Each structure stands twice: as C-alpha cells, then as structure tokens.
Amino acid sequence: IIKAQKPGEPYTPMQPSRSATAAVKHAVLWFRNDLRVHDNAIFHHPAVRGAEKVTPVFVFDPRQFEKTPFGSRKTGIFRARFLKESVEDLKRNLKAAGSDLAIFHSKPEDILPKVAGRDSVVVCQEEVTSEELRLDTKVDEELKQRDSKLVKVWGPSLYHPDDIPFDMESLPEPFTAMRNQIEKKAEVEIRPLLPDPKLLRPEFKDNPGLLGESPSLEDLGFTSDEIGQTEDKRGVLPFKGGETEALKRLSYFTRTGLKTYKSTRNGLIGENYSSKYSPWLANGCLSPRMVYWKTREYEEKTGGQTVHTYWLIFELLWRDYMRFFCVKHGNAVFHLNGPRGRPRNWNRDSKLIRAWKEGNTGVPWVDANMRELRRTGFMSNRGRQNVASYLVHDLGVDWRFGADHFESLLLDHDVCSNYGNWVAAAGLTGGRINRFNMSKQASDYDKQGDYVKLWCPELKGLPAKSVHHPWLMSSGDQRAMGCVIGQDYPAPVKPLRKVFVPNRNGNEGRKDFKKGKAKGFRGKGRVHRGRNRDFITN
Numbered sequence: 001i002i003k004a005q006k007p008g009e010p011y012t013p014m015q016p017s018r019s020a021t022a023a024v025k026h027a028v029l030w031f032r033n034d035l036r037v038h039d040n041a042i043f044h045h046p047a048v049r050g051a052e053k054v055t056p057v058f059v060f061d062p063r064q065f066e067k068t069p070f071g072s073r074k075t076g077i078f079r080a081r082f083l084k085e086s087v088e089d090l091k092r093n094l095k096a097a098g099s100d101l102a103i104f105h106s107k108p109e110d111i112l113p114k115v116a117g118r119d120s121v122v123v124c125q126e127e128v129t130s131e132e133l134r135l136d137t138k139v140d141e142e143l144k145q146r147d148s149k150l151v152k153v154w155g156p157s158l159y160h161p162d163d164i165p166f167d168m169e170s171l172p173e174p175f176t177a178m179r180n181q182i183e184k185k186a187e188v189e190i191r192p193l194l195p196d197p198k199l200l201r202p203e204f205k206d207n208p209g210l211l212g213e214s215p216s217l218e219d220l221g222f223t224s225d226e227i228g229q230t231e232d233k234r235g236v237l238p239f240k241g242g243e244t245e246a247l248k249r250l251s252y253f254t255r256t257g258l259k260t261y262k263s264t265r266n267g268l269i270g271e272n273y274s275s276k277y278s279p280w281l282a283n284g285c286l287s288p289r290m291v292y293w294k295t296r297e298y299e300e301k302t303g304g305q306t307v308h309t310y311w312l313i314f315e316l317l318w319r320d321y322m323r324f325f326c327v328k329h330g331n332a333v334f335h336l337n338g339p340r341g342r343p344r345n346w347n348r349d350s351k352l353i354r355a356w357k358e359g360n361t362g363v364p365w366v367d368a369n370m371r372e373l374r375r376t377g378f379m380s381n382r383g384r385q386n387v388a389s390y391l392v393h394d395l396g397v398d399w400r401f402g403a404d405h406f407e408s409l410l411l412d413h414d415v416c417s418n419y420g421n422w423v424a425a426a427g428l429t430g431g432r433i434n435r436f437n438m439s440k441q442a443s444d445y446d447k448q449g450d451y452v453k454l455w456c457p458e459l460k461g462l463p464a465k466s467v468h469h470p471w472l473m474s475s476g477d478q479r480a481m482g483c484v485i486g487q488d489y490p491a492p493v494k495p496l497r498k499v500f501v502p503n504r505n506g507n508e509g510r511k512d513f514k515k516g517k518a519k520g521f522r523g524k525g526r527v528h529r530g531r532n533r534d535f536i537t538n
Contacts, residue, residue: 027051034284072408078377089242246280278412338428362492365442399426
C-alpha cells in the first residue's frame, strides 16, 4: 500500500491507478488506534486519494466498556477520558484540514455499512489480535451485502513489515535475535514520514446529519463516582489525550529530557524521568516514526547519536517486537498456558487479587505502584515489571487477572505490549523466568523510600531501613512510629519467607519471617537483579 523506499530516496506516496479508483465514489476512513492526522497511512490509500467523497469516522463500541470475564471494566475511566479527548482533538484537527469527523456510539458492524452505503470502501489501520480481527470480519461481511468492502493498511509500527528481513510469522526470538537481524542489515531503513493529507472531499457538506456527537462518559456507562475522580497531584504528569498534546510532549521531552534518558528511565517520581510518550503512542495520537525522525533531528543538532537517543529508539523497537510476536503466536498469547503451553496450577483467590489491585498486599514497594496505577492510570516501567512478578511468582495468581487489570486502567494500554509482556512475565514464552526480589528492587530504585512514602502515607514516619519491610519492626517500634502492622498498614497477604535485607557485611541475605535467621538465598528460581523485558512505557 505504501511504496517501499530505497535508502536516501525521497518519499513519494503510491499514486492511485485508474483501475484501483474508478469505481470508488465514497471512501470511509475508520479511525481506531490511529487518532492523528500526521503520518497516517489511511489517508494515502489509492481508494481514498481517488474517491469523490471521504468520510472520516470514529465509533465508540459499547462492548469496549463492559465488564470482562475477569471482573474489570474493559476500558476504565482513565482510558475512556483519554480516548474521548483524543477523538475530540482529532475532530478539531480534521476540521482544520477541511474535513470533519463523524462520531458514533454503536457497534461498528452496524453503523459503518450504513455510513458507507453501496459501492464504497471502508479503510482502516490493520490490527493483529483476535478480538479486532473478528470485528473486521463482521464489518466486512456487512459491507459485502452492500457491494462495498473493507481495506486495511499497516501503520502502528516503527518498521514496516515489508522492510524487515523476515516475515512476522517467522519472527526471530527472543527480542535480541530480532534486534540483531534488523540492526545488522544496513538496507533496513525507517520510512520517511507520510505527508499531511491535502484538503479532503467531505461527505458532510451534502449530509451534515452524519456528524453526530461524542458520547458523554455517562453514555459510556460510567457512574458519577467514577467520573468524579479528580486528577491526583502526585501523578507524574497531567496526561491529556490527543495529537496536539502528543506533539507538545514530544517537543518538550526532546528539548529537556532526551539528553539523559537512559540514565533516568528507571525513575519513579516526576514528569521527565522517561518520555511518557506511551499513552499517545498506544492510542495512535503519536506516530512512532515521528518520534524516530524528531530524535534523529535532535542528534543532528547536538553532535550525533548518544546512548540516550539510541535507547529511546531501542524502546520503540520493543513495541514492534511485541506486535510481531502477537502476529506469530496468535491466540496463544492470551491462553492460560501461553505460547509454549506450559501448564501450571494457578491461584485464583479473590482476596489476594483484590489486595493486589487495591495496593493492600502489605508489601510497600508493590502497594505504592498499584496505588499510583489505581489513582492515575499510569505506572513506571520498573513498577510494572515488579508488580507482575509479585502477582504471578510470589502470589501464584493467574497472570490473566493482572493483564486484564492493566488493560482496564492503563492510559497506555496496547493489547500486544500488555498481554505479550504479561505472558512473558509469567514465564510462558520460553527462555529464562525472571522472578524479582521486591526488597532488593525497592532498595535499588527507591533507596530512601521517597516513592513508597508518596503513595503509602501510612509509612511516611518510618526510617529508610524499615520502610520497605515494616513488618520486621518490633511491636514497640511500630507503636512508637505510628504504624502498627495490621492496623495502620496491612500485614503481608501471604507469609513472606524470603525477604532480602542488608546484613552486617552489607551483603544480601535471606531473613526468615518466622524464625528471624539470615541465610544465603537457597530458594527455587532466579532472583533477578538486572534488566527484564520492558512493559514499554518509554
């Protein structure tokens, strides 16, 4: 659909042939996870470029706001608000380009054929996972009854599948194998940005009734209490949806944070420890290629590539890997036993799951991260890796409850990145199984306990040496510091037999919670101290 480029060749969109466009009078642009005008492939499909009329459409599918089998609202209030803002911003930007956006609250397979009419084409970004593919089939079947059709274009990744040295179905694993193949092939280039669309020929001039209105949060099924959740000032950033805000953030972080990105990206507090591009990338408000080319522009102005600019692009490549991984493994990514089919006796204790979701496990490092997610819709990459490890390895809970919860709350939920990373965290994709030590991770990344105290104010009076494992304090110290375990702060939901604390020599040992003896680690599995696969928060 998009012409492949040779290195150094200026970009030229494929021109529509007469045979490709002669019969197309009406093209419907179905926006999904590509809520932007810049670098958007759906504007450049031959059928769109040759159509007499073009109707951009977004559909709020009511099924996306229902409860899942795992008990979460599929799209929670943070995601819903961000999505609504993104759609409304897209409408403004399309109007500025001479068009508009028709917005509906309906099932796409019901409304799109009605909007398209007969002998028309509906063009959308290609998705790769089962739920989206089933919807595509339903839409296409309904369109065919009107002698119309659905056409899909590729757009969500940094590298176009046509340009990489392997088929997505034969993706090299693990990530490093894919990265090596791409980075060692000099001819593998990132495509130039697509030009912004020229003046569209909107259907709305003849049929203004198509426009509709964006549904309210109440229309989407949220209660007044949910809608009343105000922005938590402790959050890292006051995220607002839309292409306009995405480009502002890109410009700001490139100027102020990119120069130190790799050194700070495992931070926890503040807006600039990482790029925070992920919510806009996930909703398609920001093109990964736009990030790439703005980063290259920065390098040209500042003396070339650095470890920090390389690492930001490295994270974009992780996003591609997870999407290609889902193409390769299909529905197995969502199965209980994962792509490798490893059976395990999972725990589905509702009390443990609820404590984890609410940030009341009694493990401060876990609770702080889960409370940040619950109140803001965001969590750091470091936090995501740790709370996932805790849920599946310490509590032994079915990993799908965690993935489902993240899907509901995360502003930056991307189905491939989220489920791909969760099934990997559960050890179901092959390779090593990383089990993080919560005490060690907390000590490494929140040494003084500032982050834990920010989100668990019950612990604000505790010294750094006790804040990450307060249950080890004597009852007298607990009373003196105003933090009685089981009263002011929950006791661990599960007895912790392996808690790592510095011993007299400054080395790490295992303190048995019941007997108080410090020993070297002899438990099963590997206690990971290094880098795990990212949850891709950029």
